[in-house]
Amino acid sequence: MRLHVPVSLRWSDIDAYAHVNNAAMLRLLEEVRIEAFWVTGESIDSTDGVGPRVLDGSPGADTLSLIARQEIEYLRPIPYQRTPLDAEVWIGRMGGASLELGYEIYSTAGVEPRVLYTKAATTLVLANASDSKPRRMTDREREALAPYVDEPVVFSKRR
Amino acid sequence: MRLHVPVSLRWSDIDAYAHVNNAAMLRLLEEVRIEAFWVTGESIDSTDGVGPRVLDGSPGADTLSLIARQEIEYLRPIPYQRTPLDAEVWIGRMGGASLELGYEIYSTAGVEPRVLYTKAATTLVLANASDSKPRRMTDREREALAPYVDEPVVFSKRR
Amino acid sequence: MRLHVPVSLRWSDIDAYAHVNNAAMLRLLEEVRIEAFWVTGESIDSTDGVGPRVLDGSPGADTLSLIARQEIEYLRPIPYQRTPLDAEVWIGRMGGASLELGYEIYSTAGVEPRVLYTKAATTLVLANASDSKPRRMTDREREALAPYVDEPVVFSKRR
Amino acid sequence: MRLHVPVSLRWSDIDAYAHVNNAAMLRLLEEVRIEAFWVTGESIDSTDGVGPRVLDGSPGADTLSLIARQEIEYLRPIPYQRTPLDAEVWIGRMGGASLELGYEIYSTAGVEPRVLYTKAATTLVLANASDSKPRRMTDREREALAPYVDEPVVFSKRR
Structure with a gap:
């Protein structure tokens, strides 16, 4: 199952070509995965999100989420718009201490054509904050994330 | 009259001290004033915003909005939160070719204590895109913005 | 042949984990490729760079460089440092209208162990600024870039 | 006495108007003051900088530098350039627990006309990392910074 996360652009995401900048896209992906799967501090109610928010990204948390790898295909330029984009996010692979997240970023939900x-x-490795060493996912994490496991992204431009 | 604009944080606004970074604040102010007063491209319906959106910031527009001056007082650190902040924005001064915008950024609307x-x-100068020279505000712009003129910000830490 | 480009960190590249942020890395790659292969405006002397600077990224240039794809492996966290990193950059593939750049980012040149x-x-497509359609690389571009063609990056974490 | 700090632009500092973006300027000021007055981690040799580097900004340091106030006048647009700008930075006021830094950002050193x-x-307050409360500057800090005290910035556009 994929989660749908609305993701809003900022004016500063737009570059001199009037499109979302390639590096700004990584900030958008970060927002999407945090909104879906991360708890991030004392003001968060984990039952309130679009996803299970089972991973802890709070300052001072016991676990770090280290980014090991990212791959992005920019299929069409994204113009500035005030209505949020519709991001799909899911778990493409779940390893012992690592996760691969998949994303597809679509135009505004409900506006045709999509x-x-x-x-x-994005491949993430969970690590202990104390020593930065990978740590295995807990049963609770696995169970919470299991419904969102889906096929890994199929990239069309990879050689 | 002041406009109220909800403004959402991103995880990347937060610095190593777990608070909104001082430079990120300028990006938030930019979002606030664009949401209130700017038209920004073909996908925008100017009757749909929280403010009059009378200034044209679209790529290729005839007018540039040049920033001449900014002053910011960081009164309390802003922790990460998913609920939008409540930004008040207004016109502190309206000159021949320039505007001073005032902002006060508050915690989430409806949550006590505020x-x-x-x-x-922010002081902005309107300029012709063709030659970057200041141009006078039009009557239409003045009329649309007039209801939002209020007292300039009173800074408490200025010497 | 690979080019060596020194690339300096900024304090703002560092995230709450005290390492270079994953999205900031794309800004560093951008700096590296511009320093190596791009001309960027009237103040640039194209004979002065570390590379041939044959591609035109000046505002108003006839050609756009559109980013089609990026892949990044974060092998080790990069701590803040004032001495520049040592970036190697080269052309991994040269197509009709497209280029794949390869990068390896190393610790400061001359400091052992490396x-x-x-x-x-990064896969880039050259396009006409007028209509955003891909355009073939010119003979001059090919000749200038040919010495920097080397094997494509071999990614170790790809599945 | 003012310190001179060379400060390099990045392509990503440039906005759709082909000039340094207003918010990017705060990142440049941050680089300037860190280069002049801050120690920032294990790889730093404090005798090696352009300034005394007496304030500790290392992750885990005992002291936080909290930004209380910033004021910026954008006098002329800054075009993209590869040669570093010439930043002057000094201490405009030294209080019990606070500092006001002054900056003037000039075109490349040695190129006429300047x-x-x-x-x-920028007004900064030194605070204890343990409780975020302001702490007085030490004698060592005062002595190291004293040679760089100069007149506060005179702003021309303030009302």
């Missing part, structure tokens, strides 16, 4: 702007994947 | 995090002012 | 922090690749 | 692009001031 346009696929970007495909991406 | 906290004032930041006060700021 | 550490490989990041591997990455 | 152009003043930006004037700015």
Whole structure:
């Protein structure tokens, strides 16, 4: 099952070509995965999100989420718009201490025709904050994330 | 009259001290004033915003909005939160070709006690895109903005 | 042949984990490729760079460089440092209208042991500024870039 | 006495108007003051900088530098350039627990005519990392910084 996360652009995401900048896209992916799967501090109610928010990204948390790899295909330029984009996010692979997230970034939900702007994947490794060493996912984490496991992203431009 | 604009944080606004970074605040102010007063491209319906959106910031527009001056007082650190902040924005001064915007950034609307995090002012000069020279505000612009003229920000830490 | 480009960190590249942020890395790659292969405006002397600077990124240039794809492996966290990193950059593939750049980001040149922090690749498509359609690379561009063609990046974490 | 700090632009500092973005300027000021007055981690040799580097900004340091106020006058637009700008930075006021830094950002050193692009001031408060409460500057800090005390910035556009 994929989660749908609305993601809003900022004016500063737009570059001199009047489109979302390639590096700004990584900030958008970060917002999407945090909104879906991360708890991030004392003001968060974990039952309130679009997803299970089972991973802890709070300052001072016991676990770090280290990014090991990212792959992004920019399929169509994204113009500035005030209505949020519609991001799909899911778990493409679940390893012992690592996760691969898949993303597809679409145009605004409910507006036809639906346009696929970007495909991406992020591989994360969970590590202990104390020593930065990988640590295995807990049963609770696995159970909470299991419903969101889906096929890994299929990249079309990879060689 | 002041406009109220909800403004959402991103995880990347937060610095190593777990608070909104001082430079990120300028990006938030930019979002606030664009949401209130700017038209920004073909996908925008100017009757749909929280403010009059009478100034044209679209790529290729005839007018540039050049920033001449900014002043910011960081009164309290802003922790990460998913609920939008409540930004008040207004016109502190309206000159021949220039505007001073005032801002007060508050904690989430409806949550007590209300906290004032930041006060700021931005002076903008309208200029012709063709030659970058200042141009006078039009009657239409003045009329649309007039209801939002209020007292300039009073800074408490200025010497 | 690979080019060596020194690339300096900024304090703002560092995230709450005290390492270079994953999205900031894309800004560093951008700096590296511009320093190596791009001309960027009236103040640039194209004979003065570390590379051939044959591609035109000046505002108003006839050609756009559109980013089609990026892949990044974050092999080791990069701590803040004032001495520049040592970036290697080359052309991994040269197509009709497109280029794949390869990068390896190493620790400061001359300091042993040399550490490989990041591997990455960026696929760019050259397009006409007038209509955003791909355009073939010119003979001059091909000749200038030919000495820097080397093997494509071999990614170790790809599945 | 003022310190001169060379400060390099990045392509991502440039906005759709082909000039340094207003918010990017705060990142440049941050680089300037860190280069002049801050120690920032294990790889830093404090005798090696352009300034005394007496304030400790290392992750885990006992002291936080909290930004209380900033004021910036954008006098002339800054075009993209590869040669570093010439930043002057000094201590405009030294209080019990606070500092006001002054900055003037000029065009590249040695290139005539010299152009003043930006004037700015930052007020910082030193605080204990343990409880975020202001702490008095030490004698060592005062002595190291004393030679760099100069007149506060005179802003020309303030009302």
